[in-house]
Amino acid sequence: MPRLNPNSKILIVGSGVFGISTALWLARSGYRDVTVLDMQDTETAGYDPAVGIDSASADINKIIRFSYGEEIEYQRLATQAAGMWDEWNRQIVEESEDLPESLKKTDKLWWKSGFLRLSTTGELGEFELKTLRNMEREGIRDTQFRSDDTAERFGVHKAVLDSTAGFVEAYKSCAFALCLAKKAGVKFILHPMQGKVVSLDVTQEGKPAIKTADGLTHEGDLVVVAGGGWTPSLIPEADGLLETTAGSIATIQLPKDRPDLWERFAPENFPVVTWGMKEGKGIYSFPRDGNGVIKVGYRGTKWTNYDDVEGRRISVPKTEHVTEKKEKNLPLTSIAAIKEYISVNMPELAEFGISSTKLCWYTDSIDNSFVVDFVPGRPGLAIASGGSGHGFKFLPILGREVVKILEGNGNETVYGNMWRWRHSTTPKRNGLEEGEDGPRVLAKQKMSSEVDWSFLSGSSKL
Ligand SMILES: Cc1cc2nc3c(=O)[nH]c(=O)nc-3n(C[C@H](O)[C@H](O)[C@H](O)COP(=O)(O)OP(=O)(O)OC[C@H]3O[C@@H](n4cnc5c(N)ncnc54)[C@H](O)[C@@H]3O)c2cc1C
Missing domain, CATH: 3.50.50.60 (FAD/NAD(P)-binding domain)
Incomplete structure (x- = not known):
């Protein structure tokens, strides 16, 4: 050193x-x-x-x-x-x-829009319960609103609205x-x-x-x-110790002539949402940005992309612009999950279809x-x-x-x-144990194309 x-x-x-x-x-x-x-x-x-x-x-x-x-x-x-x-x-x-x-001077980086975490079942996950206990310990439990707290009701979902959180x-x-x-x-x-x-x-x-x-x-x-x-x-x-994996991102462009939707999905009016994290749906979404773009992400499965790097087979990024081999499409599994989320939770957006997709590369430890x-x-x-x-x-x-x-x-x-350099000998290592034989490999997936962006097309069936 x-x-x-x-x-x-x-x-x-x-x-x-x-x-x-x-x-x-x-x-x-x-x-x-x-x-x-x-x-x-x-x-x-x-x-x-x-x-x-x-x-x-x-x-x-x-x-x-x-x-x-x-x-x-x-x-x-x-x-x-x-x-x-x-x-x-x-x-x-x-x-x-x-x-x-x-x-610009009018830009704001950090928006406290709130963060609504929806379960798709009648139960809150263990992660939510542990978080609530920790918030209690830190004296900030009153910033979290559970759907079954006495004063609040959100209908059939179990959910927590985290009033401290948001997005940047x-x-x-x-x-x-x-x-x-x-x-x-x-x-x-x-x-x-x-x-x-x-x-x-x-x-x-x-x-x-x-x-x-x-x-x-x-x-x-x-x-x-x-x-x-x-x-x-x-x-x-x-x-x-590390593995490169891809998250899936799709956007929906709100049309200019729908001020009602621009208003409804504005960060002042709409929170960050996660949906079914415990149940494997793995969806998150944001309020619209300044250009009227709503981003929806799927992380239910993080995809791998194995290739040769100087004699090693490792997972490497595959992106739209910068990598030698290019990819901007998502696996059909990702598209289907994103469409299901929108159909159930934001049906008023379905008529516009998806406007863009992209793989975004994590570095998992x-x-x-x-x-x-x-x-x-x-x-x-x-x-x-x-x-x-x-x-x-x-x-x-x-x-x-x-x-x-x-x-x-x-x-x-x-x-x-x-954050020190470390090893693990446990059989489960955050998916790294799967390697190229695992089911998450991008080359093994059926990929989507623009025809799958419409909610009317039946082609996103797996
Ligand atoms: C889909 C997705 C969703 C996420 N959501 C959240 C979230 O909601 N909240 C949150 O807190 N975090 C989130 N994260 C995590 C967060 O984005 C990352 O932890 C963080 O951005 C990683 O930053 P980085 O600098 O490690 O890598 P990167 O942002 O990937 O930057 C690496 C840089 O290194 C450069 N580079 C690479 N190789 C070379 C080379 N050989 N020579 C020169 N330059 C090189 C690249 O060009 C790039 O600019 C998310 C990540 C992903 C993928």
């Missing part, structure tokens, strides 16, 4: 949530030579997925929740992050002369974080050649180095790989906790990844904890201990 000083040369691979938050907090902590490399020009595109950025972080919106079952450390970190999200909202209004191009506008939040990092002195190389890291090396002096697609070698005192779903491709040691540590046996090489589908909400705060780990104090912190 390198001993860092303010002039240490620190290279960060990836400008997603893990990379940008780390860079921001390193610069804020006094490190003067921090460079972020990315193979996508996230700054020019403002991280906007509609402009062709493919990453977990480059998305329309993400859920902000504090409900974490028994994992009170994540609940506490999310609660602290919320204070910072409030502060970012304030800064956008009050310090608007310094905003990135993609943000994701790509705009990343653009704001990048802007803050730049102001704090972080340097950026964001380019498909100059910014694309093709290999990680060690110099003769034992320092970490990275080679980029333009043939250059960049030496550092510390290299942090925060490559999201591409992290396992760059770090073979992460095999068995064996236990759904993050992985932030030095890579064993690789001097000066650290990893910050394993977002496991819940990292976004920590964007403003994550780097604070990462810096402590990079400075060698991980053993003394709660999060350093939670």
Whole structure:
């Protein structure tokens, strides 16, 4: 582990949530030579997925929740992050002369729209019950409304309305974080050649180095790989600890001539909803965004995509724009689940059909906790990844904890201990045990196409 000083040369691979938050907090902590490399020009595109950025972080919106079952450390970190999200909202209004191009003074990143978690049966899941017990313990149980609390009734569903939660506008939040990092002195190389890291090396002096697609070698005192779903491709040691999987996303465009629906699904009027998480439906949806787009996600099954990476068979991203092999369609299973949710819960949207679909790539760890540590046996090489589908909400705060780990104090912190390099020998390892033989492999699925986007077509039958 390198001993860092303010002039240490620190290279960060990836400008997603893990990379940008780390860079921001390193610069804020006094490190003067921090460079972020990315193979996508996230700054020019403002991280906007509609402009062709493919990453977990480059998305329309993400859920902000504090409900974490028994994992009170994540609940506490999310609660602290919320204070910072409030502060970012304030800064956008009050310090608007310094905003990135993609943000306006009227933009708001963090919306407390509420978070309605619907069960499809008459029972609340164990996760809900544990969360409620933890909320009680923290003295904030009165922010949660159970459908069978005496004062509330939601009809036949069992449900909890979490009044503290909501969502953030994701790509705009990343653009704001990048802007803050730049102001704090972080340097950026964001380019498909100059910014694309093709290999990680060690110099003769034992320092970490990275080679980029333009043939250059960049030496550092510390290299942090925060490559999201591409992290396992760059770090073979992460095999068995991390796996890249895909969530399914669909959008519905509200027509301009339906102001009634724009009003009904506005974030001021409509919450984030999850549906049937316990029962395997695995659906979540958001209020409409400023363009009238409603995003619906399916995470009932996270898909894998196995391919050859330098002699290894590992799951790698397959996206619409940035990967060599392209994919924008969803498995029919995902489309069918999303259509069922809309038909049951938002039938007034069915007539418009689905407007777009996309696979969005998670980096799952064996236990759904993050992985932030030095890579064993690789001097000066650290990893910050394993977002496991819940990292976004920590964007403003994550780097604070990462810096402590990079400075060698991980053993003394709660999060350093939670996020350390680890192994598991238990048979069940968050699906990683399935490998290429498992049922989630994308190549084994019947894929949808645009004909399945209509609610009238019968072709989404499996
Ligand atoms: C479908 C889905 C839904 C989610 N929903 C939520 C939610 O509601 N709430 C929440 O809190 N979290 C959520 N998450 C999790 C959250 O989005 C992630 O934890 C977080 O965005 C991961 O950030 P990252 O920096 O690890 O990876 P990414 O955002 O994927 O960024 C990785 C970056 O590294 C770059 N890169 C990769 N390889 C290289 C290379 N070789 N050279 C140069 N650059 C490289 C990529 O171009 C990319 O910009 C969700 C994730 C997914 C996939």
